[in-house]
Amino acid sequence: MPTAAARRAYRGPALFSFGFRPFFLFGAAWSALVVPLWVWSFLAGGPGALSRDWHVHEMLFGFLAAVVAGFLTTAVPNWTGRMPVIGAPLGGLVALWTAGRLAMLFEAELGPVAAAVDSAFLIAFAAVVWREVLAGRNWRNLAVCVLVSLLALANVAFHLGAALWDDGAGERLALGAACVLIALIGGRITPSFTRNWMKVRRMEPQPALPGRLDQAALGLTGLGAALWAVLPLSPATGAALALAGAANLIRLVRWRGWATRSEPLVWILHVGYAWLGVGLAFLGAAVLLPDLVPRTAGVHALTAGAVGVMTLAVMTRASRGHTGRDLAADASTTLIYLAVNLAAVLRLAAPFAGLLQPDLLMASAAAWTAAFGGFAVAYGRMLVRPRPAAA
Structure with missing residues (x-):
């Protein structure tokens, strides 16, 4: 069937x-x-x-x-x-x-x-x-x-x-796989959804089509993730991660995310992908300059930032689309996006905050719970109920 x-x-x-x-x-x-x-x-x-x-x-x-x-x-x-x-x-x-x-x-x-x-x-x-x-x-x-x-x-x-x-190998392998998944799937849907949104509004120029830069960004992300899983302290690992971060940020710029600033359901995909580039760069810097950049900064830029923001971006869009709702963010969805990004920024800042670290940790946790708890509340009804007959 x-x-x-x-x-x-x-x-x-x-x-x-x-x-x-x-x-x-x-x-x-x-x-x-x-x-x-x-x-x-x-x-x-x-x-x-x-x-x-x-x-x-x-x-x-x-x-x-x-x-x-x-x-x-x-x-x-x-x-x-x-x-x-x-x-x-x-x-x-x-x-x-x-x-x-x-x-x-x-x-x-x-x-x-x-x-x-x-x-x-x-x-x-x-x-x-x-x-x-x-x-x-x-x-x-x-x-x-x-x-x-x-x-x-x-x-x-x-x-x-x-x-x-x-030795944390399982943790590093899982986070590395998550980064490659975001680069792979996020690298498909972000420019695709942006292109579709811009076509409806007859906006030009549209996001760049996939090319060698995209392949290079994917390859560097995979290489950096693999090296970090097995050689987390190697300078080669730090260099590969930093290059992967830069390549993904350059890739992101070619998708023209700023043109979607009026629609949170689209620009959140670009913000989530930006966190991937920033997180990989921070993680590479933590390997190359451990006295200046704490490892936890890179890890949480990827987990609270890239994973947190991109998962909510995908969850909200897929939930709205497959349950027959408009592909446009309402007020609660926008607040969810703001909360998860606030959680990521606060968690990234915490290792640099000295005596304020506990306060930032608690504030980040509160913002994270507001984001994902907010999703469960705002979207729970549409997730447990049948698709509307008219949709």
């Missing part, structure tokens, strides 16, 4: 009619909880279970994995024309993700069982993506399959590292 026909034939709960619905909603709600819980634990001596490792793990393999799953379970059927993962199979994936979150909360009591339960979701999800892309002969997106597999591998490495050697 073709993708569109399969969706029309579905008669179950609206929440499980598209992959983006449960994964965006639950991922955003979980993210809105994880950050303040971690800051409370860090600043006020909360429970030992809420350690830094738990915070890092849940942001990368809980929140980010949910958003990636929501996007790909919605996009892959459109890429391949095959049956979408909806209904009971989608519910099974959501249950695996939820089990992982509970397992990590009780990791101290469950021991190695928690790692096994948590790892199951990304392994199963990677298998689903590989199956659909290969069966649909969608060779263009084999790179997406590889990146999802690397995210699953990074999760396993994170658990093994915590138990055996604890």
